[in-house]
Amino acid sequence: MNSLKKISARTLGAASAGALAILAPAALIAPAAPAAAQSAAQNTQINRAVAALRGITTMQADFTQTDRAGRTVSGTLTLKNPGRIRFEYSRDVNMLVVSNGSTLTLVDYDVQQVERYPVRNSPLGALLDPNRDVARFGRVVPSNSPGVISVAVADPGRPEMPEFTLIFVEKASAPGGLELASWVARDAQNNRTTVRLRGHRYGLAVADSTFTYRDPRRTTRRP
Structure with missing residues (x-):
């Protein structure tokens, strides 16, 4: 059995949800009490991260996704x-994870299975829907590396949701001068999945049809 078959759809989806969190910058905005406890410098870093995320209109990047056992899959985000x-996973991973902005869908073409998670009406909504009135917070994770900002994002009211640590690096050509380099999803059992990005491309023309999928009951391969 190859490594990709050992990584379940739920593992793929959990880490993918971290990417969706970057599209909801309000998830990084701390409520008054936690924000007040942070230093002015930390608040500045969070504000910079939020501005960088809000500055993304479209983005494409190559990714590698690694689970706690070191098994890795790759593709294009x-x-x-x-x-x-x-x-879009490599061709030997016959799966797809896609969101149209309201629903996160995990498609496994090998077993002809589709799992859907409504963003607004599920725990994912706490991190993915910037208009939802829920408790959210972001905190700066100290880093010894110059030019690196790490922000941990979680919803204290939804302990079943993973915590995501978003890692940014200084890059003048990226929106807001920061580029999202990676993120780590950590679930309640302390299982970690890491997604690393490279080769970022911004401002591409991306059709809305990119965020659709073929029903696996009518095809055995991804679009």
Whole structure:
């Protein structure tokens, strides 16, 4: 059994949800009490991260996704604000993760299975819907590396949701002068999945049809 078959659809989807969190910059805005506890410098860093995320209209990047056991899959990530995302895995991973902005869908063509998670009416909505009135907070994670900002995002009212740590690096050509380099999803069992991005391309023309999928009951391969 190859490594990709050992990584479940739920594992793929959990890490993919972290990408959706970057399309909901309000998820990084702290409520008054936690924000007040942070230093002015930390608040400035969070504000910079929010501005960088809000500055993305469209983005495409290559990604590698690694689980806690070191198993890795790769592919291409396409983002389009607001809330649309597509994880196009390499051809030997017959799966797809896509969101049209309202629903996150995991498609497994090998077993002809589709799992849908409504963003607004599920725990995902706490992080993915910037208009939803829920408790959200972001906190700066200290880093010893110059030019790196790490922000942990979680919803204290939804302990079943993973915590996502978004890692940005200084890059003048990126929106807001910061580029999202990676993120780590950590669930309640402390299982970690890491997604690393490279080769970022911004401002591409991306059709809305990119965020659709073929029903696996009518085809055995991804679009």
